[in-house]
Amino acid sequence: MAGRRPLIAGNWKMNGLRSSGVALAEKLAENIKARTAVNFDMLVCPPATLVSEIARTVDGSGIDVGGQDCHTAVSGAHTGDTSAEMLADSGARFVILGHSERRADHGESDKLVHEKALAARDKNLIAVICIGETEAERDSGVTLDVCRKQLADSVPNDATAANVVIAYEPVWAIGTGKVPTNDDIAEVHAAIREALKGKIGAEADKMRILYGGSLKPNNAKEILALEDVDGGLIGGASLQAEDFLAIADSCPA
Numbered sequence: 454m455a456g457r458r459p460l461i462a463g464n465w466k467m468n469g470l471r472s473s474g475v476a477l478a479e480k481l482a483e484n485i486k487a488r489t490a491v492n493f494d495m496l497v498c499p500p501a502t503l504v505s506e507i508a509r510t511v512d513g514s515g516i517d518v519g520g521q522d523c524h525t526a527v528s529g530a531h532t533g534d535t536s537a538e539m540l541a542d543s544g545a546r547f548v549i550l551g552h553s554e555r556r557a558d559h560g561e562s563d564k565l566v567h568e569k570a571l572a573a574r575d576k577n578l579i580a581v582i583c584i585g586e587t588e589a590e591r592d593s594g595v596t597l598d599v600c601r602k603q604l605a606d607s608v609p610n611d612a613t614a615a616n617v618v619i620a621y622e623p624v625w626a627i628g629t630g631k632v633p634t635n636d637d638i639a640e641v642h643a644a645i646r647e648a649l650k651g652k653i654g655a656e657a658d659k660m661r662i663l664y665g666g667s668l669k670p671n672n673a674k675e676i677l678a679l680e681d682v683d684g685g686l687i688g689g690a691s692l693q694a695e696d697f698l699a700i701a702d703s704c705p706a
């Protein structure tokens with residue numbers, strides 16, 4: 454952890470209507486507001502349709518809101534897309550970029566993710582940049598190479614800990630209930646930190662590297678305690694307030 458405050462980020466993906474989304478956010482906000490101190494930062498990333506409503510719901514609780522993607526342009530003829538400025542205007546402070554589902558469903562390249570990260574920064578959004586290997590890549594022993602390449606090409610060379618968070622998410626662990634061993638997670642996170650040092654120097658020690666992929670209340674404590682793991686990006690378990698809070702409460706004291 455080394456002085457890095459853990460970030461517990463919920464990725465709601467394409468889930469949530471106004472009633473269920475607000476009810477979930479209300480539960481989280483009430484819980485966090487009732488505490489005298491918290492040892493983590495909490496972020497929820499609802500679908501774009503709910504960003505402004507959820508931002509209003511959690512206002513004053515200390516919980517941040519993020520989008521799940523943004524376009525590279527500020528505005529224009531891009532039917533169906535959302536700009537970083539629109540997210541910021543809706544109350545978002547963060548945006549997830551390059552999630553493997555977007556890389557797979559929309560063919561997003563590292564270069565595009567890099568451009569999106571610059572667009573996000575221009576509007577003062579913190580980019581949560583996702584990287585991670587597929588099962589075939591893990592099986593053929595190229596995990597570290599794949600992650601280093603995604604990192605090199607998606608993360609801006611002048612990124613800082615204030616405008617970028619990295620999320621390591623093995624594609625095969627997302628939504629499957631499968632997780633790498635603690636040693637494997639530790640190895641990849643250490644390699645990411647090392648690669649970041651080569652890219653951004655000492656700033657790498659401050660940058661948060663989240664783990665994501667089937668993070669649950671029953672495995673969070675050991676994973677969040679690993680040296681270079683600075684929080685989690687949570688999908689399925691972020692849709693239940695109790696589970697999401699239990700994961701947050703698993704952060705090392």
Ligand code: PGA
Nearest residue numbers: 627628666667687688689
């Ligand atoms: P999961 O999703 O926690 O449901 O595996 C994680 C993610 O895709 O960010």
